[in-house]
Amino acid sequence: MRHRPDPSAFPAHRDTQRGSSALQHARQQALRLDRAFLTSNATGFTVTLILGATAGDLLALRLPGTHVTVGLLLSLAQVALLLVTARRFDRRCTRLLDPWQQAYGQSGAGAANGGTGDTR
Numbered sequence: 001m002r003h004r005p006d007p008s009a010f011p012a013h014r015d016t017q018r019g020s021s022a023l024q025h026a027r028q029q030a031l032r033l034d035r036a037f038l039t040s041n042a043t044g045f046t047v048t049l050i051l052g053a054t055a056g057d058l059l060a061l062r063l064p065g066t067h068v069t070v071g072l073l074l075s076l077a078q079v080a081l082l083l084v085t086a087r088r089f090d091r092r093c094t095r096l097l098d099p100w101q102q103a104y105g106q107s108g109a110g111a112a113n114g115g116t117g118d119t120r
Contacts, residue, residue: 044078
């Protein structure tokens, strides 16, 4: 029978345990970001669906002096919301979850070039 050393005696194992708490924190951050992204876009989509189903010809009305309908304007607003929230989601994920970005920000490399770290 072979003797197996206790893995907790090695520093690398302790680093792995610290890494697992960092991983858990990253998962919680990602879940919060997913919820924020999903909630705002699902709300816009739900409003569009409800108005389309219940408002009759409201979405077909043209805005005065234009050929743009209320439905088209509402759809464009929904697309704009999607693009804005997708950009925010991407920037937050990069800042909070990307290890390369975190290492770059902590190293001060952006500050050495006259910047503040994250130039986006």
